Amino acid sequence: MKQKLKLYFAPSACSLAPHIALREAVMEFNLEKVDIRAGKTASGENYGDINPLGYVPALQLPDGSILTEAVAILLYIADQKPEIGLAPEPKTATRYQLYRWLTFISSEIHKGFGPLFNPALPEEQKNMTIERLKKRFAFIDKYLEGRTWLVGDSFTIADIYMFVCLSWTNHMQIDLSPWKNIQSFLTRVGERSAVREALAAEQQP
Numbered sequence: 001m002k003q004k005l006k007l008y009f010a011p012s013a014c015s016l017a018p019h020i021a022l023r024e025a026v027m028e029f030n031l032e033k034v035d036i037r038a039g040k041t042a043s044g045e046n047y048g049d050i051n052p053l054g055y056v057p058a059l060q061l062p063d064g065s066i067l068t069e070a071v072a073i074l075l076y077i078a079d080q081k082p083e084i085g086l087a088p089e090p091k092t093a094t095r096y097q098l099y100r101w102l103t104f105i106s107s108e109i110h111k112g113f114g115p116l117f118n119p120a121l122p123e124e125q126k127n128m129t130i131e132r133l134k135k136r137f138a139f140i141d142k143y144l145e146g147r148t149w150l151v152g153d154s155f156t157i158a159d160i161y162m163f164v165c166l167s168w169t170n171h172m173q174i175d176l177s178p179w180k181n182i183q184s185f186l187t188r189v190g191e192r193s194a195v196r197e198a199l200a201a202e203q204q205p
């Protein structure tokens with residue numbers, strides 16, 4: 001029997017990206033909150049049975065199988081509803097630009113923030129990590145000059161993923177004021193109803 005999609009998430013983590021994408025694509029899904037430290041989900045599942053690596057996101061598919069890795073999940077969602085346009089058509093030049101941005105976000109931005117989530121990170125390493133990120137912010141800001149979205153002229157899953165990762169600058173108190181294009185990009189994405197709804201849903205107890 002086909003099951004409803006189930007997204008395993010932790011509030012404001014990278015799982016917010018597939019969460020927003022599910023809402024943008026107007027798909028039916030259930031949300032299951034994960035306590036990453038405890039390794040348990042809100043309904044008492046052992047999260048290690050879902051993702052042995054213990055991190056979010058994970059998406060349970062209609063056949064009951066589990067898909068992990070943010071990029072794979074985002075592409076899965078976009079490809080279920082091609083008419084929404086969250087990813088360009090396969091084999092087109094813009095599709096490869098999408099892969100380029102998803103890879104960049106995953107390896108340079110998402111994982112670039114990683115060390116900053118460790119409260120025990122020594123000050124010197126913290127500063128080095130922030131400097132490295134700032135170099136990438138300058139690159140993104142320049143790219144966004146005169147552009148609305150990252151890939152072609154349409155809003156895609158790359159914009160969603162970028163929005164989620166760059167929003168962590170708030171929690172880290174990294175000042176984005178030198179990068180006006182990034183600031184307006186974040187405002188533009190943040191105003192979308194799917195984004196607002198996802199953020200509100202993740203704050204529910």
Ligand SMILES: N[C@@H](CCC(=O)N[C@@H](CS)C(=O)NCC(=O)O)C(=O)O
Pocket residue numbers: 010013014015036053054055056057068069070071106
């Ligand atoms: N390679 C994974 C990394 C996911 C990841 O870093 N998840 C974070 C939240 S943004 C997490 O759950 N961290 C807890 C942990 O690693 O134990 C992906 O791209 O989906």
